[in-house]
Amino acid sequence: MKRTDINAIEQLLSRLPVELKKYFANQLLGQINAQADTLIETARPHPLCPHCGNEHPVKWGRSGGLQRYRCHNPVCLKTFNTLTGTPLAKLHHRDKWFAYLGCMLDSLTLRITAKRLGIDLKTAFRWRHRFLASAAKTNANALSGIIEVDETWFLESCKGKRRLTHRMTRKRGGQGSKKKKADKVQVVIARDRNGHISDLVGPTLSKSAVHAFLEPIIDHDSILCSDGHSWYKTFSAEHDIAHHRLITLDHQRVIGKEYHIQNVNAYISRLKGWIARFRGVGTAYLPNYLAWRRLFENGDSSEEAWLRSAIGIKQQQIPT
Numbered sequence: 652m653k654r655t656d657i658n659a660i661e662q663l664l665s666r667l668p669v670e671l672k673k674y675f676a677n678q679l680l681g682q683i684n685a686q687a688d689t690l691i692e693t694a695r696p697h698p699l700c701p702h703c704g705n706e707h708p709v710k711w712g713r714s715g716g717l718q719r720y721r722c723h724n725p726v727c728l729k730t731f732n733t734l735t736g737t738p739l740a741k742l743h744h745r746d747k748w749f750a751y752l753g754c755m756l757d758s759l760t761l762r763i764t765a766k767r768l769g770i771d772l773k774t775a776f777r778w779r780h781r782f783l784a785s786a787a788k789t790n791a792n793a794l795s796g797i798i799e800v801d802e803t804w805f806l807e808s809c810k811g812k813r814r815l816t817h818r819m820t821r822k823r824g825g826q827g828s829k830k831k832k833a834d835k836v837q838v839v840i841a842r843d844r845n846g847h848i849s850d851l852v853g854p855t856l857s858k859s860a861v862h863a864f865l866e867p868i869i870d871h872d873s874i875l876c877s878d879g880h881s882w883y884k885t886f887s888a889e890h891d892i893a894h895h896r897l898i899t900l901d902h903q904r905v906i907g908k909e910y911h912i913q914n915v916n917a918y919i920s921r922l923k924g925w926i927a928r929f930r931g932v933g934t935a936y937l938p939n940y941l942a943w944r945r946l947f948e949n950g951d952s953s954e955e956a957w958l959r960s961a962i963g964i965k966q967q968q969i970p971t
């Protein structure tokens with residue numbers, strides 16, 4: 652659309668009475684929210700049967716506003732739609748999904764989101780974790796080049812759990828014990844210089860868990876930079892990967908100009924600053940919050956991109 656046409660529409664709208672302005676605003680909002688359906692329908696032009704993986708299903712009418720397909724494998728013959736088998740299957744009120752994702756893009760709390768959208772607090776909670784489930788699963792991002800790795804700790808939280816069994820209750824996140832590591836959850840974060848991030852959540856991380864986490868994601872030609880923890884030392888030795896240990900004893904955290912862990916540390920402080928607004932994150936949900944933060948860091952922060960991610964479609968697979 653030409654700039655002059657846009658200006659003409661803007662001028663026309665500005666002259667309308669308030670009631671008509673409200674009417675058009677609602678109309679446009681409705682159209683934006685209906686985009687969720689359009690996006691879902693076009694996200695997978697050639698869906699596979701989620702039950703048996705068979706290709707080329709036949710179109711089989713419509714159901715619940717979405718195209719239905721039927722598998723033509725004679726031993727399957729099941730029907731499905733684009734959302735079947737994804738975390739968003741059978742989730743209601745698709746007309747509110749875009750607005751909901753908009754609230755997630757603004758990192759709004761559940762209470763504010765629920766109020767803004769006119770949905771139940773429980774629904775807002777369920778949607779958040781359904782929308783993040785795919786992103787949390789696709790955490791094993793391939794890393795290459797110079798890779799920075801470091802550990803951080805989050806206060807353990809039983810938010811969302813009905814019963815506390817192993818310690819005294821703490822109010823609203825709280826401080827916990829500064830010295831005690833027992834009520835903290837350890838997270839290892841690896842980030843390459845292209846901004847790809849993978850993370851591993853405790854509760855108690857071991858050498859074998861960290862090795863198993865790094866092995867599939869680290870390109871063997873890469874250079875690992877770490878704080879010198881023995882996990883990384885043994886890992887790079889076993890896999891013949893170049894390793895720079897940045898030990899803080901002499902405050903020497905940079906070797907040369909390029910070997911440092913400042914980017915991963917900057918990421919960790921962005922993550923912690925952002926997560927603080929949620930006033931304590933349930934430990935069971937921590938991987939979902941890490942996935943949420945990764946979505947911000949991945950660059951394409953839009954409702955469309957996040958909806959694609961929620962139904963398990965990576966950016967590269969978007970049909971043009």
Ligand SMILES: [Zn+2]
Pocket residue numbers: 700701702703704705722723724727728729
């Ligand atoms: Zn099938």
